[in-house]
Amino acid sequence: MxxxxxxxxxxxxxxxxxxxxxxxxxxxxxxxxxxxxxxxxxxxxxxxxxxxxxxxxxxxxxxxxxxxxxxxxxxxxxxxxxxxxxxxxxxxxxxxxxxxxxxxxxxxxxxxxxxxxxxxxxxxxxxxxxxxxxxxxxxxxxxxxxxxxxxxxxxxxxxxxxxxxxxxxxxxxxxxxxxxxxxxxxxxxxxxxxxxxxxxxxxxRQTLARMKVEEERLRLARDLHDLLGQTLSVITLKSELARNLITEDPARCARELAEIEQVGRTTLREVRKTVAGYRQPQLSSELDSARQLLEAAGIEHSIEELHEELPQPLDAVLAWTVREGITNVIRHGRARRCLLNFVRERERISIEIFNDRQRAEDIAEQYTDRGNGLAGLQERVSNLGGSMEAGPLTLSGKQHFRLRVELPTQPTVLQEDGQ
CATH class of the missing domain: 1.20.1050 (Glutathione S-transferase Yfyf (Class Pi); Chain A, domain 2)
Structure with a gap:
C-alpha cells in the first residue's frame, strides 16, 4: 500500500x-x-x-x-x-x-x-x-x-x-x-x-516555456562539453604518463604533475566563468526575444528600449534579468499583462519587470519558489554591487509580481579567485 x-x-x-x-x-x-x-x-x-x-x-x-x-x-x-x-x-x-x-x-x-x-x-x-x-x-x-x-x-x-x-x-x-x-x-x-x-x-504557452528551459539546458551542456572535453582528455593522458614516470624519471613526472595542476586550475576558472555567465547575453537581443515570447504566449506587454551603450558587465546582468523575469512570466502562465521599464538615476540604473497575477496564491508561489534562476541572478547583481527585489506589489488596487534590479552605472566587478 x-x-x-x-x-x-x-x-x-x-x-x-x-x-x-x-x-x-x-x-x-x-x-x-x-x-x-x-x-x-x-x-x-x-x-x-x-x-x-x-x-x-x-x-x-x-x-x-x-x-x-x-x-x-x-x-x-x-x-x-x-x-x-x-x-x-x-x-x-x-x-x-x-x-x-x-x-x-x-x-x-x-x-x-x-x-x-x-x-x-x-x-x-x-x-x-x-x-x-x-x-x-x-x-x-x-x-x-x-x-x-x-x-x-x-x-x-x-x-x-x-x-x-x-x-x-x-x-x-x-x-x-x-x-x-x-x-x-x-x-x-x-x-x-x-x-x-x-x-x-x-x-x-506551456510548450514555449519548456522549450526555453530546454534551450538553456542544451546551451549549458554544449558549452561545458566544448570546455571540458579536450581538457579532461589532456588531464587523463598526462596522468597516465606521470604514473609511468614515477620510478623511471621522477623529475619529468613532477613536471607532468605540475602541468596537470595548472590545467586543472585553468579549467576550474573557465568552468566558473561559464556557469556564472561569462559568455554573456546581450541586452538588446534579450529584449527582442522577450517581445517574441510574450507575443507568442498571447500576453499583452510594454517593453521599453534602452538607447545607450552600457559597460559589458552591466549590459550582461541586465540581459540576465530580462531573461529570468520573462521566463518566469511565461513559465507560470497566468499573467495577462507584462511591463518592462528602465529607471535612470544619476549613477544608478534600475530595471523593473511587472506582471499581473490572477490569484494571490500565485504571487506567493512565485515569491517563495525562488529557485536557481533568481538565486543565480541575485549572485550576479551582488557581484556588481547592486540590489535585487522580487515579490508582490499592489498597483491600482491589483496584485502584481515585481522583479526589480538596481545597479551602479560604473560597476566594480568582484573577481573570483580561481585557486
Whole structure:
C-alpha cells in the first residue's frame, strides 16, 4: 500500500493539482466563469421544461399522461445537466465529447422529444432547444452544424405532420422556435470551439516555456562539453604518463604533475566563468526575444528600449534579468499583462519587470519558489554591487509580481579567485 510520502503518490498528486490549475486558467481566460456558464445553461433548461410542463398541468386529470410526461422531463433535465455541467473550455467537456454514453444519450433525447411532439402536444418541441445546445457542445464542428440544421428543420416537419398540412399553423411561434433552436446550437458550437482554441493556446504557452528551459539546458551542456572535453582528455593522458614516470624519471613526472595542476586550475576558472555567465547575453537581443515570447504566449506587454551603450558587465546582468523575469512570466502562465521599464538615476540604473497575477496564491508561489534562476541572478547583481527585489506589489488596487534590479552605472566587478 502506497503512503503519501511515496514519490509516485506525490507525482500523481502534483499532476492532479496541475490539471485543476490548468482547467481554472483556461476557464478564466475564456472570459466566461463557471458560475456564469451554469446559470446560462440552466436558463435554457428552464425554457425547455416550462412549456411541456405547462401542457401537462393543463390536464391534471390525465394521471398516466402526467406521470409519464413528468418522468420524461425529469430524465431530460438530469441528462441535460450532466452533459452541460462542465465548462466548455474545461477538460471535462472534452472528455464528455469523446464519451460514447454522451452521444447515445443525445440520440435518445432527440428521439424522445420527437416522439412526444408527435404523439402528445406541440409544446414538446421546446426541448429541441436543449438537444441543439447539447449537440453543439458534444459533437465536432462539422457534425454539430449538420445536426443543428436538422434539428432546426425538424419542428417544421413535425408541426406540418401533426396539422396534416400548413393550415392552422402558428407561423410566428414556429419561426421563433426554429430560430432559437438554430441560434442556441450555433452559439454552443462557437463556445465549444473557443474552449478548444484556448486549450490549444495554453498548451502552446506551456510548450514555449519548456522549450526555453530546454534551450538553456542544451546551451549549458554544449558549452561545458566544448570546455571540458579536450581538457579532461589532456588531464587523463598526462596522468597516465606521470604514473609511468614515477620510478623511471621522477623529475619529468613532477613536471607532468605540475602541468596537470595548472590545467586543472585553468579549467576550474573557465568552468566558473561559464556557469556564472561569462559568455554573456546581450541586452538588446534579450529584449527582442522577450517581445517574441510574450507575443507568442498571447500576453499583452510594454517593453521599453534602452538607447545607450552600457559597460559589458552591466549590459550582461541586465540581459540576465530580462531573461529570468520573462521566463518566469511565461513559465507560470497566468499573467495577462507584462511591463518592462528602465529607471535612470544619476549613477544608478534600475530595471523593473511587472506582471499581473490572477490569484494571490500565485504571487506567493512565485515569491517563495525562488529557485536557481533568481538565486543565480541575485549572485550576479551582488557581484556588481547592486540590489535585487522580487515579490508582490499592489498597483491600482491589483496584485502584481515585481522583479526589480538596481545597479551602479560604473560597476566594480568582484573577481573570483580561481585557486
Amino acid at each position: 502506497r503512503t503519501r510520502d511515496d514519490p509516485l503518490w506525490r507525482a500523481k498528486g502534483n499532476a492532479s493539482r496541475e490539471g485543476v490549475e490548468t482547467n481554472d486558467e483556461v476557464m478564466r481566460e475564456s472570459g466566461v466563469t463557471l458560475t456564469l456558464w451554469r446559470l446560462y445553461q440552466h436558463f435554457w433548461l428552464l425554457i425547455c421544461l416550462f412549456f411541456p410542463l405547462a401542457s401537462l398541468m393543463s390536464k391534471p386529470d390525465a394521471q398516466l399522461r402526467l406521470a409519464v410526461g413528468s418522468m420524461t422531463l425529469l430524465f431530460f433535465a438530469v441528462s441535460y445537466t450532466w452533459i452541460m455541467w462542465p465548462h466548455p473550455a474545461s477538460q471535462g467537456a472534452r472528455t464528455r465529447g469523446r464519451s460514447l454514453a454522451s452521444l447515445l444519450l443525445l440520440a435518445a433525447l432527440g428521439l424522445l422529444v420527437s416522439t412526444f411532439s408527435l404523439l402528445d402536444d406541440p409544446a414538446w418541441l421546446w426541448p429541441f432547444l436543449g438537444v441543439s445546445a447539447m449537440a453543439g457542445v458534444l459533437l465536432p464542428m462539422r457534425r454539430a452544424g449538420i445536426v443543428v440544421v436538422s434539428l432546426t428543420a425538424l419542428p417544421l416537419f413535425i408541426t406540418i405532420f401533426t396539422h396534416r398540412g400548413i393550415e392552422g399553423i402558428d407561423w410566428w411561434w414556429l419561426i421563433a422556435l426554429m430560430l432559437l433552436v438554430r441560434g442556441l446550437g450555433l452559439d454552443m458550437i462557437g463556445v465549444s470551439r473557443m474552449g478548444s482554441a484556448i486549450r490549444e493556446l495554453h498548451t502552446a
